[in-house]
Amino acid sequence: MSEKFQATVIGGGPSGYVCAIRLSQLGFKTACIESRETLGGTCLNIGCIPSKSLLNLSGKFQKVKNYSNLGIEVGEIKLNLEKMMKNKEKAVSTLTKGIEFLFKKNKVTHFKGLASFISANKISIIDSKKATHTIDTEKTIICTGSEPVSLPKIKFDEKKIISSTGALSLKEVPKKMLVIGGGYIGLEMGSVWSRLGSNIEVIEFLDHITPGMDSEISKEFLKILQKQGIKFHLETKVENITKKTDSILVKTSNKEGKKIDFECDVVLIAVGRKPNTKKLNLEKIGVNLNEKMKIKVNTKYQTNIKNIFAIGDVIEGPMLAHKGEEEGIAVAELIAGQAGHVNYETIPGVVYTNPEVATVGKTEEQLKKNKISYKIGKFPFMANSRAKTINEVEGFVKILADAKTDKILGVHMIGQNAGELIAEMTLAMEFGASAEDIARTCHAHPTFSEAIKESALAVDKRTIHS
Numbered sequence: 001m002s003e004k005f006q007a008t009v010i011g012g013g014p015s016g017y018v019c020a021i022r023l024s025q026l027g028f029k030t031a032c033i034e035s036r037e038t039l040g041g042t043c044l045n046i047g048c049i050p051s052k053s054l055l056n057l058s059g060k061f062q063k064v065k066n067y068s069n070l071g072i073e074v075g076e077i078k079l080n081l082e083k084m085m086k087n088k089e090k091a092v093s094t095l096t097k098g099i100e101f102l103f104k105k106n107k108v109t110h111f112k113g114l115a116s117f118i119s120a121n122k123i124s125i126i127d128s129k130k131a132t133h134t135i136d137t138e139k140t141i142i143c144t145g146s147e148p149v150s151l152p153k154i155k156f157d158e159k160k161i162i163s164s165t166g167a168l169s170l171k172e173v174p175k176k177m178l179v180i181g182g183g184y185i186g187l188e189m190g191s192v193w194s195r196l197g198s199n200i201e202v203i204e205f206l207d208h209i210t211p212g213m214d215s216e217i218s219k220e221f222l223k224i225l226q227k228q229g230i231k232f233h234l235e236t237k238v239e240n241i242t243k244k245t246d247s248i249l250v251k252t253s254n255k256e257g258k259k260i261d262f263e264c265d266v267v268l269i270a271v272g273r274k275p276n277t278k279k280l281n282l283e284k285i286g287v288n289l290n291e292k293m294k295i296k297v298n299t300k301y302q303t304n305i306k307n308i309f310a311i312g313d314v315i316e317g318p319m320l321a322h323k324g325e326e327e328g329i330a331v332a333e334l335i336a337g338q339a340g341h342v343n344y345e346t347i348p349g350v351v352y353t354n355p356e357v358a359t360v361g362k363t364e365e366q367l368k369k370n371k372i373s374y375k376i377g378k379f380p381f382m383a384n385s386r387a388k389t390i391n392e393v394e395g396f397v398k399i400l401a402d403a404k405t406d407k408i409l410g411v412h413m414i415g416q417n418a419g420e421l422i423a424e425m426t427l428a429m430e431f432g433a434s435a436e437d438i439a440r441t442c443h444a445h446p447t448f449s450e451a452i453k454e455s456a457l458a459v460d461k462r463t464i465h466s
């Protein structure tokens, strides 16, 4: 007889594990099925966590080289890539094991294996030894995430033609790396290898990097990365990639139709991610997908099959871990008859380069498109005392507030610690704050957060320090 569960979560990534824990807290007998050996999904195993570990370590490697300018003599600086990778792996394994502990603590039953639907209430699990196990479930939440997309006819070998997964585990620093795609994953991984000594060139199809970002921030970001030595080829299209004996040949053409060939040691293809829906046998039970193969859900994350739900990267919306986590909690509470809810207006986005880029809410372009009149307040970190004290003065804060009500509609910043600073403005927006509310809030001195207060003052044209 197969085991029975009130709720089954497929996928142990940030949306799945959070959802499973919340369901169990709410009293459901819950199972979570994950095909990987470890929990944590893309985020913990091959995404957010290993990339942030390498960004931190490569950032330190680069900074320490310049310490002598600050009066700190540290001797010869050498890279030990193997040790750096081990450090990254330690961060990953500590965190993935941490989720196993949370599952035990919250009484979530963890199945290791590939899940697929036999019917809307029956799921088969095939483990790594090909043994099949079947469970019965009242409700199922699909959280199977996403995987990297390649270019047509190009296969990742994860050594020379790599996705972000390969970029997290290279065995040596490539002399030259071509990054295809100027989105946040390409730029974060490009930054890591640039800091470790690789010559990085980025090919981007559009006329700007980081699509969807406020264009003023995106332009500043481009300038800063160029200053750091990364070369950009915008409005350039990749036509073909071929492996040669000792290198990779990438053929491209730009908007004037001019053909440009690049030779490199490694090419990172970072052109997007696609939802993981293939192995679930969704056709059998008739779950509807959209044209991008994402699972269609209503506002309660319910698919067209009423006891099957979906959240995270596998549905529409930004492919971000914290978006999936919020949905995990919301769907569990909705299933329990509570008022689960996600405010999609206040999902922050962070790029963990140096400096960091962080945004929440509407961009200027979106406000213009929606014909919403707005005021702008901007403040440069160059005029911020903490930034000056530690020689990290690049970037600025930009607040967009409603022209009539002063309500904050969007905040965009580039600068040191922007990824942490954005939390204040996310909270402010969640509470419906006005720029005046922020301008009248006391911020500690000297801190980077004073730049936020000053940009809120700038909305009303009354900055003090610039």
Ligand SMILES: Cc1cc2nc3c(=O)[nH]c(=O)nc-3n(C[C@H](O)[C@H](O)[C@H](O)COP(=O)(O)OP(=O)(O)OC[C@H]3O[C@@H](n4cnc5c(N)ncnc54)[C@H](O)[C@@H]3O)c2cc1C
Pocket (backbone or CB within 6 Å): 010, 011, 012, 013, 014, 015, 016, 033, 034, 035, 036, 040, 041, 042, 043, 044, 046, 047, 048, 049, 051, 113, 114, 115, 116, 143, 144, 145, 146, 164, 165, 185, 276, 279, 280, 311, 312, 313, 314, 319, 320, 321, 322, 323, 324, 352
């Ligand atoms: C290099 C990189 C850096 C990133 N950095 C950030 C960042 O800094 N911040 C951020 O917010 N986001 C970041 N992301 C995005 C983030 O990782 C994803 O948005 C997030 O992991 C999505 O969570 P999820 O739970 O929906 O899916 P996933 O994390 O993809 O998890 C889905 C899980 O389901 C499992 N699965 C799939 N099919 C089945 C099946 N049939 N049976 C059983 N298990 C199955 C998979 O093995 C996987 O473990 C990054 C991504 C990458 C690639």
